[in-house]
Amino acid sequence: MKLLTLLLISTSFYACSQTSTKPKVKTPIDIIVDHAKWQVTQDVTYDGSYRLIDYPNGDVPAHIGVCTDVVIRAYRAVGIDMQVLIHEAVKADLSYYYPIHSKRGTAKVDANIDHRRVHIIRKFLNKNYPDSKIKNSEPYLPGDIIVWDNWHIGILIDEKVPGTNRYYAVHNIGAGPQKEDVYYDDGYIDHYRWKPYVKQKP
Helix, strand or coil: CHHHHHHHHHHHHHHHHHHHCCCCCCCHHHHHHHHHHHHHCCCCEECCCCCCCCCCCCCCCCCEECHHHHHHHHHHCCCCCHHHHHHHHHHHCHHHHCHHHHHHCCCCCCCCCHHHCHHHHHHHHHHHCHHHEECCCCCCCCCCEEEECCCEEEEEEEEECCCCCCEEEEECCCCCCEEECCCCCCCCEEEECCCCCCCCCC
16 A cells, blocks of 8 residues: 555656646747847847848848847747848838839839838838737737837847836847837837737738
8 A cells, every 4th residue: 555655646746747847838929039038148239231131031140230130030030031021012012111212213122121121110010910010008018029210129028127017128229139128108119019920810
């Protein structure tokens, strides 16, 4: 009887230990957030100079980048190539993305830079993924994209600012990717929860 009891206890302990050590399956948002956090550990110089890059999956050298590259690289971690998505969108509707240049006859598609421009990303999300736009009054969550007017962009991570309910953002405003408590709850920002890997509503 004692032997049976010991066997039952050891079996239960083994089952519990197996359950408790089972790794959590990461969602795409988890991976995007993890990549954004990893970028903070990298030595990246702010450099917005025009560069010729590959297509698809083109990127400037890893040691340089701007604010848009933080988001582009984070989404590449889950196989989403914003370069291709935005290039195809701009090519299909050039006048929407570059209205002034289109009127002047100087607009052109450029896969090297279009996806790295904040105002183009903003227009792309508004037109092609309207359901991704969240009211600023709605809760902010890890993985959310924050766009400050037409000049800056960042992504929220799963770490909160101590003593607050605000999530830190990872962004690059001149000093490389940084984890900072940035002011994102005002009328000058757009707030997106972009999940291109999820089938859109018809």
